[in-house]
Amino acid sequence: xxxxxxxxxxxxxxxxxxxxxxxxxxxxxxxxxxxxxxxxxxxxxxxxxxxxxxxxxxxxxxxxxxxxxxxxxxxxxxxxxxxxxxxxxxxxxxxxxxxxxxxxxxxxxxxxxxxxxxxxxxxxxxxxxxxxxxxxxxxxxxxxxxxxxxxxxxxxxxxxxxxxxxxxxxxxxxxxxxxxxxxxxxxxxxxxxxxxxxxxxxxxxxxxxxxxxxxxxxxxxxxxxxxxxxxxxxxxxxxxxxxxxxxxxxxxxxxxxxxxxxxxxxxxxxxxxxxxxxxxxxxxxxxxxxxxxxxxxxxxxxxxxxxxxxxxxxxxxxxxxxxxxxxxxxxxxxxxxxx
Amino acid sequence: xxxxxxxxxxxxxxxxxxxxxxxxxxxxxxxxxxxxxxxxxxxxxxxxxxxxxxxxxxxxxxxxxxxxxxxxxxxxxxxxxxxxxxxxxxxxxxxxxxxxxxxxxxxxxxxxxxxxxxxxxxxxxxxxxxxxxxxxxxxxxxxxxxxxxxxxxxxxxxxxxxxxxxxxxxxxxxxxxxxxxxxxxxxxxxxxxxxxxxxxxxxxxxxxxxxxxxxxxxxxxxxxxxxxxxxxxxxxxxxxxxxxxxxxxxxxxxxxxxxxxxxxxxxxxxxxxxxxxxxxxxxxxxxxxxxxxxxxx
Numbered sequence: 001x002x003x004x005x006x007x008x009x010x011x012x013x014x015x016x017x018x019x020x021x022x023x024x025x026x027x028x029x030x031x032x033x034x035x036x037x038x039x040x041x042x043x044x045x046x047x048x049x050x051x052x053x054x055x056x057x058x059x060x061x062x063x064x065x066x067x068x069x070x071x072x073x074x075x076x077x078x079x080x081x082x083x084x085x086x087x088x089x090x091x092x093x094x095x096x097x098x099x100x101x102x103x104x105x106x107x108x109x110x111x112x113x114x115x116x117x118x119x120x121x122x123x124x125x126x127x128x129x130x131x132x133x134x135x136x137x138x139x140x141x142x143x144x145x146x147x148x149x150x151x152x153x154x155x156x157x158x159x160x161x162x163x164x165x166x167x168x169x170x171x172x173x174x175x176x177x178x179x180x181x182x183x184x185x186x187x188x189x190x191x192x193x194x195x196x197x198x199x200x201x202x203x204x205x206x207x208x209x210x211x212x213x214x215x216x217x218x219x220x221x222x223x224x225x226x227x228x229x230x231x232x233x234x235x236x237x238x239x240x241x242x243x244x245x246x247x248x249x250x251x252x253x254x255x256x257x258x259x260x261x262x263x264x265x266x267x268x269x270x271x272x273x274x275x276x277x278x279x280x281x282x283x284x285x286x287x288x289x290x291x292x293x294x295x296x297x298x299x300x301x302x303x304x305x306x307x308x309x310x311x312x313x314x315x316x317x318x319x320x321x322x323x324x325x326x327x328x329x330x331x332x333x334x335x336x337x338x339x
Numbered sequence: 340x341x342x343x344x345x346x347x348x349x350x351x352x353x354x355x356x357x358x359x360x361x362x363x364x365x366x367x368x369x370x371x372x373x374x375x376x377x378x379x380x381x382x383x384x385x386x387x388x389x390x391x392x393x394x395x396x397x398x399x400x401x402x403x404x405x406x407x408x409x410x411x412x413x414x415x416x417x418x419x420x421x422x423x424x425x426x427x428x429x430x431x432x433x434x435x436x437x438x439x440x441x442x443x444x445x446x447x448x449x450x451x452x453x454x455x456x457x458x459x460x461x462x463x464x465x466x467x468x469x470x471x472x473x474x475x476x477x478x479x480x481x482x483x484x485x486x487x488x489x490x491x492x493x494x495x496x497x498x499x500x501x502x503x504x505x506x507x508x509x510x511x512x513x514x515x516x517x518x519x520x521x522x523x524x525x526x527x528x529x530x531x532x533x534x535x536x537x538x539x540x541x542x543x544x545x546x547x548x549x550x551x552x553x554x555x556x557x558x559x560x561x562x563x564x565x566x567x568x569x570x571x572x573x574x575x576x577x578x579x580x581x582x583x584x585x586x587x588x589x590x591x592x593x594x595x596x597x598x599x600x601x602x603x604x605x606x607x608x609x610x611x612x613x614x615x616x617x618x619x620x621x622x623x624x625x626x627x628x629x630x631x632x633x634x635x636x
Contacts, residue, residue, distance in 0.1 A: 281482075
């Protein structure tokens with residue numbers, strides 16, 4: 001157990017240089033601009049005086065190294081600057097909108113894992129059957145589908161033609177009141193408040209965007225599960241388990257699947273990278289009030305601090321997710337910590 | 340180790356024989372899907388080169404009398420809210436979309452090759468620094484990093500190309516680094532050095548060409564991804580400005596009409612985009628079969 005703890009601590013330590021690198025790159029993105037960063041931050045409508053004021057407060061008249069420490073110092077205090085459009089600090093804007101994005105992303109990931117992993121396992125155990133072909137078609141189509149296009153097609157099919165889905169505008173139809181804020185996740189908040197109607201309303205709004213995102217992430221997970229399962233099934237320990245007369249279910253799920261899960265967990269890291277990017281597009285299509293659509297709105301009006309704050313927040317979120325994946329990998333894999 | 344050796348042998352064999360046109364035809368005949376992918380690729384390049392000259396309507400000409408017409412014989416893909424012909428716009432957009440993605444992939448190919456070769460051949464601190472740098476780029480969700488780069492550099496088409504190139508560099512640099520690294524002390528490299536060739540010459544003429552076959556696979560898979568990224572960026576309003584025809588922006592404009600049932604505005608450019616990405620992915624899989632038969636699925 002001791003060496004497993006050590007391994008986890010070591011992995012956490014490895015994340016530190018990555019975080020420093022992320023901060024350096026986002027610093028470079030904000031300061032090493034071709035134009036005058038102060039003018040960017042002040043926005044297009046600013047006068048000379050306010051630009052000079054911003055230059056002073058950001059320390060832009062100091063050497064680059066010193067500017068970096070100003071920037072890092074601000075970050076440690078959670079100061080990402082002020083958004084020009086909302087007038088709030090970027091930090092509070094992001095914090096207010098983050099639960100919406102997380103709710104969407106997590107539901108989508110659960111949905112796609114719940115579909116892709118069984119699909120991959122079935123495709124591997126019944127190689128050459130119709131389910132294998134279905135898996136292959138889904139995988140190839142999935143990587144070619146632009147997320148925003150999938151979303152629009154789903155809206156057309158389920159909102160306009162079938163009339164099953166509610167209008168694709170935000171997290172909750174305006175006939176409902178948003179549930180009292182506890183976690184910011186509407187599904188959880190409504191459940192806590194015991195408001196079944198709102199819970200159902202929030203779920204109905206969530207289904208289409210979550211499906212769009214899930215369809216996008218389905219492909220890599222299914223592909224990896226199939227490949228990992230095939231590798232596991234052709235290995236010696238499975239042959240031994242079969243020869244020992246273990247039941248089919250025991251061999252498949254007790255031995256092959258548990259081993260196949262490890263590479264799948266590793267690919268989840270790459271899948272997260274794509275999901276967080278695709279999240280922005282899905283939020284735009286469904287007018288979802290998360291941090292992605294916040295960044296898109298900010299980009300259109302050149303609200304500079306908001307965009308950079310968003311990029312940094314997303315990168316830190318991604319680093320954290322990768323860390324969680326690696327740690328859960330260490331917890332799943334019984335071999336780690338035995339040596 | 341053995342597996343690696345056999346893979347390299349197979350790669351070497353594949354490379355030796357596909358220099359001849361005959362082998363190329365043989366492989367295509369063997370795999371009709373790859374042949375289809377090549378045909379589709381030729382079609383898209385045809386659209387990019389000759390499309391603007393062949394389309395039936397001016398892609399920018401508005402015609403208020405024929406606004407929002409569903410697909411018909413006169414307008415195969417219908418007309419948009421300003422009465423522009425969607426078919427003409429979709430075809431004309433091919434050139435811009437392909438240019439952005441080809442330019443971006445070419446840039447990342449060149450930069451990635453140089454960085455990866457240096458790191459793989461000389462190793463040491465150069466290698467360590469490059470790896471740290473690539474790790475840092477990969478620590479960002481890539482599409483989000485592209486958004487940040489475009490926001491920082493300015494909202495133009497060139498910057499879309501640079502942003503897409505930056506997020507693709509790690510894939511090439513890592514691939515080249517690995518391919519160069521396993522060969523830097525290979526017999527043929529040492530022989531070339533003994534024959535008096537400089538390090539640079541050994542690297543460029545003897546070692547680097549070995550990395551090309553797997554690189555071509557990467558290029559093909561990457562092109563599809565680059566198109567998706569570029570279209571995604573213009574979908575959220577970056578880079579390409581209306582009224583320029585471009586697939587991403589056309590889907591974005593058409594999205595406003597989907598809730599009222601005018602599906603053809605968004606669906607045709609979206610399908611076209613999907614078809615282009617699909618072509619490159621298919622091609623990538625086909626090329627991978629040619630280059631490395633072991634990875635055939």
